[in-house]
Amino acid sequence: MQSLIGLLRTMRPKQWTKNVIIYAGLVFDGQLFNPDAFLRITIAFILLCLAASTIYIINDLVDIERDRQHPKKSKRALPSGQLPVPLAVVAAIIFPVLSVGAAWVLLDSPRYAFILLFYIVLNIFYSFRLKHIVLLDVLTITAGYVLRVAGGVLVIDVARFSPWLYAAIALLALFLAISKRRQELVTLGEKAAAVRPIFQQYNLPLLDEMLRMVTTSTLITYILYTIEAPSVLLARTNAALITVPFVLYVLFRYLYLIHVKGEGSAPDEVVLRDRPLQVAILLWGLSFIIILYVLPRLLNS
DSSP: OHHHHHHHHTTTTGGGGGGGGGGHHHHHHTTTTTTHHHHHHHHHHHHHHHHHHHHHHHHHHHHHHHTTTTTGGSSSHHHHHHSOHHHHHHHHHHHHHHHHHHHHSSOOOHHHHHHHHHHHHHHHHHHGGGSSSSHHHHHHHHHHHHHHHHHHHSSSOOOOHHHHHHHHHHHHHHHHHHHHHHHHHHHHHGGHHHHGGGSSSHHHHHHHHHHHHHHHHHHHHHHHHHHOOOHTTTSSSSSGGGHHHHHHHHHHHHHHHHHHHHHOOOHHHOOOOOHHHHHHHHHHHHHIIIIIIIHHHHHHH
């Protein structure tokens, strides 16, 4: 039983929140209340979580010795011995076969199966090589988010998904990846290079400069999305611009948490703990739902 609990811990259920972004194609194409499309995306979400868990298991297998030196990661199931290495290896083989096979057969979507396969291969390559190459490490993490969104778009028939949203999501993912690198560097201090060799290539001035550039780019790209997105234009209004302050607040709040409060946790853990962030994200989501689904009906009535 302890081994199964350890396997579940290694699968990182809390980090499955990152995969919710697969619903972007459904929501922003105006199909949120389409039951068939919602069911297909939900199945795709489950398979994506299974694929992502494969990566977490492989990462922990690869980094098991380094994690034992980390103040927090040493408590994970594999470094602590709760999860036996042979069981982790078996799960790392079965999970990707199951997720890709189900995408092909259950969803009848070879394209989504390919996305999952590419996602798994890319992240395995990341675990063994790309995570040790400066700049490519954070760009690979960003690519993973874009693949999540693309997978959701391919599972259903999407007609009005704006390329600007791809760009905004990619830049937001890059913002979070750089922020996480920065906080790891601050938290680990002199031990940073020993725990993660890539930190030999990073320092705070570089990461802070990258963070400033990406923060600005994210906001500008999102503003362009609110103006140019086909689904928004259907409402014949620029009302989507009212969601910009929420995005600005979320970016500023996260920067406040890492710079002033010294928050060093993973981005998804920060969101799950910080109430103001949760409220801002909720208000942003509700605003966009009203703009995409309620406002057009009011204008056409």
